[in-house]
Amino acid sequence: MAENNLSNKIRRLRFENGEMTQQQLADKVGVTRQTIIAIEAGKYAPSLPLAFRIARAFGVSVETVFEYVGKQS
């Protein structure tokens, strides 16, 4: 899949939240572990509902987890 323009802090947030594993996060937000790996690596841009679920899993806002790093239009 194509690279996306989103950077994320999922890895850091996982460790800050009691060293949560990718599987635990995946189960919490309702996706497969492979999808969490792909999002963390920046290989997949999650849908808006999934982005919100991930942010909610950490108890932070979406902007804290994801940042748009593409060109400004």
Added chain:
Amino acid sequence: MNRAQKISLTMVITFLLGLFLGIILIVMRLFDLGVPKIAFLLPVCIAGSGGIISITCFKKDKGAIAFDERDKLVEKNANLAGFGAVYLYVILMSFLPIVILGGEASIPVTWCPVLLIGAGFCQAFAQSIAYLIQYGWRVKDGGE
């Protein structure tokens, strides 16, 4: 590796094996090495065995969530790739006989089901390649 990746990899391997064997048999037949027509069923069976192996050997992934939005997107793109490949195959097979044999030539009607089987293989191969490309070829996924 998830189930779709395993199936795709099996399909690609068996298809390439069948194709390789088919090319060898065609070359042997061209050089009159006494290859009977029935021998051509072997590469077809090998190429088709990928589907049977996939159904019998790869059971559904364990765990609560086995299919999510990313898998859905990958599946959609793979289906599109398969459809595109068949479309190209039909175009190719419509013009290739004219180019090779000429406008006045004729081909046996028994070729029609063969072309249909070819379209099926073409679709399955393109779909499998699309799956593998989108999920990534590597088995190691960098997970924890």
